Amino acid sequence: MLDAAHGGDDPGAKLGAQAEKDFALALAGRLRSLLVARGMDVVVTREADVDLDADHRAEIANHAAAAACLSLHATLAGANGGPSVHLFLSSLPATKDVGLLPWRTAQSAWIERSIALAGVLNAALNAAGIPVALGRTPLAPLDSMTCPAAAVELALPPFADAHQASEAANAEFVPKVADALAAALVEWRSSESLPGRNQAGEPQP
Amino acid sequence: MIPRHQTVLLIVLLLASAAMGTVLWKQFRRAHERLLRGEATVPTEAPLVAPDQPATLMVANDADNTVEPRVLTLPLPQDSEARARALLGQLFEIDAAPDATHPVPGGPDSIAQVFLLPIPGANGKAAAEPPLLAVVNLTGSFAGGHPSGIEAETLTLRSICATLNANLPRIEQVRFLVDGQPRPTLAGHADLTRTYLAGPTEPGSGTRP
Ligand SMILES: [Zn+2]
Numbered sequence: 253m254l255d256a257a258h259g260g261d262d263p264g265a266k267l268g269a270q271a272e273k274d275f276a277l278a279l280a281g282r283l284r285s286l287l288v289a290r291g292m293d294v295v296v297t298r299e300a301d302v303d304l305d306a307d308h309r310a311e312i313a314n315h316a317a318a319a320a321c322l323s324l325h326a327t328l329a330g331a332n333g334g335p336s337v338h339l340f341l342s343s344l345p346a347t348k349d350v351g352l353l354p355w356r357t358a359q360s361a362w363i364e365r366s367i368a369l370a371g372v373l374n375a376a377l378n379a380a381g382i383p384v385a386l387g388r389t390p391l392a393p394l395d396s397m398t399c400p401a402a403a404v405e406l407a408l409p410p411f412a413d414a415h416q417a418s419e420a421a422n423a424e425f426v427p428k429v430a431d432a433l434a435a436a437l438v439e440w441r442s443s444e445s446l447p448g449r450n451q452a453g454e455p456q457p
Numbered sequence: 458m459i460p461r462h463q464t465v466l467l468i469v470l471l472l473a474s475a476a477m478g479t480v481l482w483k484q485f486r487r488a489h490e491r492l493l494r495g496e497a498t499v500p501t502e503a504p505l506v507a508p509d510q511p512a513t514l515m516v517a518n519d520a521d522n523t524v525e526p527r528v529l530t531l532p533l534p535q536d537s538e539a540r541a542r543a544l545l546g547q548l549f550e551i552d553a554a555p556d557a558t559h560p561v562p563g564g565p566d567s568i569a570q571v572f573l574l575p576i577p578g579a580n581g582k583a584a585a586e587p588p589l590l591a592v593v594n595l596t597g598s599f600a601g602g603h604p605s606g607i608e609a610e611t612l613t614l615r616s617i618c619a620t621l622n623a624n625l626p627r628i629e630q631v632r633f634l635v636d637g638q639p640r641p642t643l644a645g646h647a648d649l650t651r652t653y654l655a656g657p658t659e660p661g662s663g664t665r666p
Contacts, residue, residue: 258645262645265604272645327606327607328604328606338607340611385521386522387522389611389647391607403607407606407608
């Protein structure tokens with residue numbers, strides 16, 4: 253499940269001449285193509301520049317019962333930092349009680365799987381030479397998702413052009429991130445389909 | 458025609474009223490200055506600003522998504538709320554500096570107020586020193602000028618919470634307002650509708666010194 257963050261009246265961050273909402277949609281499209289080409293089923297939260305609230309995004313994710321849920325964001329990199337990726341998970345504490353999940357904190361039953369997913373994503377990005385910062389934060393759509401879920405935020409230099417990655421750094425960096433994420437998701441799905449690993453929560457030690 | 462003596466009288470009256478206005482304005486200014494001097498020298502009041510003392514500011518770093526302590530010596534007010542506001546003002550001055558590791562425009566005036574309230578229903582602490590909820594009221598111009606991004610916004614909230622707890626350990630929870638109103642997010646990402654924990658994140662994770 254791929255969630256292009258923001259959209260409609262919510263432009264997200266200003267990435268120079270491009271809005272985060274447009275960048276996120278383009279990135280979701282690129283990643284979806286890469287995943288479909290590898291034989292995976294992909295559900296997206298939006299395919300156009302439309303308003304979508306956090307609850308609706310989580311509903312789409314939860315209805316899909318996806319093996320992995322990624323919320324795609326982008327922000328401006330600091331003046332002295334190169335492009336990098338921020339990988340964020342819900343800050344909810346883990347719970348083993350999966351009987352009745354409150355909507356706002358449903359992710360807590362999945363957080364251990366989300367941490368494992370983030371580990372796979374982090375390893376793939378690192379292998380591609382992409383700097384990664386890991387963090388946890390309360391994030392509305394993530395907190396309500398009943399799937400292994402992470403927010404991927406690309407920190408980029410500003411775009412000079414509204415429609416394409418005309419900046420040399422971004423033209424090289426963004427496809428590299430998409431390739432690494434696709435490789436990680438393929439690896440994740442194969443590990444998910446192993447016997448005994450398709451339940452919420454890690455196997456007990 | 459207006460008689461000549463009436464014209465003269467009118468001019469005299471105008472001049473007189475202008476002179477009276479000048480005298481009144483000067484008296485008002487002098488009285489105001491006396492008032493200001495008087496307030497600053499009332500001997501029974503505690504000084505508004507205490508001598509310089511060490512303070513720990515938890516400064517954010519965008520490069521590695523961390524919040525690191527920086528100890529400074531600052532003149533800080535005695536009153537806890539004024540103290541909290543001054544500490545956050547100093548933190549935002551660091552963030553607004555040209556060489557900031559977590560650049561956020563705004564500076565010390567970005568904090569409108571900090572209110573401290575006892576946490577309802579909190580127990581396990583001496584009644585004289587109940588744990589506190591800090592309500593941090595940010596200005597709209599600060600939120601409007603804040604960089605938009607999950608990491609950048611989360612770091613700002615983390616550094617505020619950690620700075621408050623490091624210097625005023627009774628502050629265990631923090632809520633945020635913008636221009637006195639609840640706001641969904643800081644700049645599109647970090648959730649401002651919930652209460653943040655400023656102290657140890659897990660219950661029973663050790664006692665503070
Ligand atoms: Zn975003």
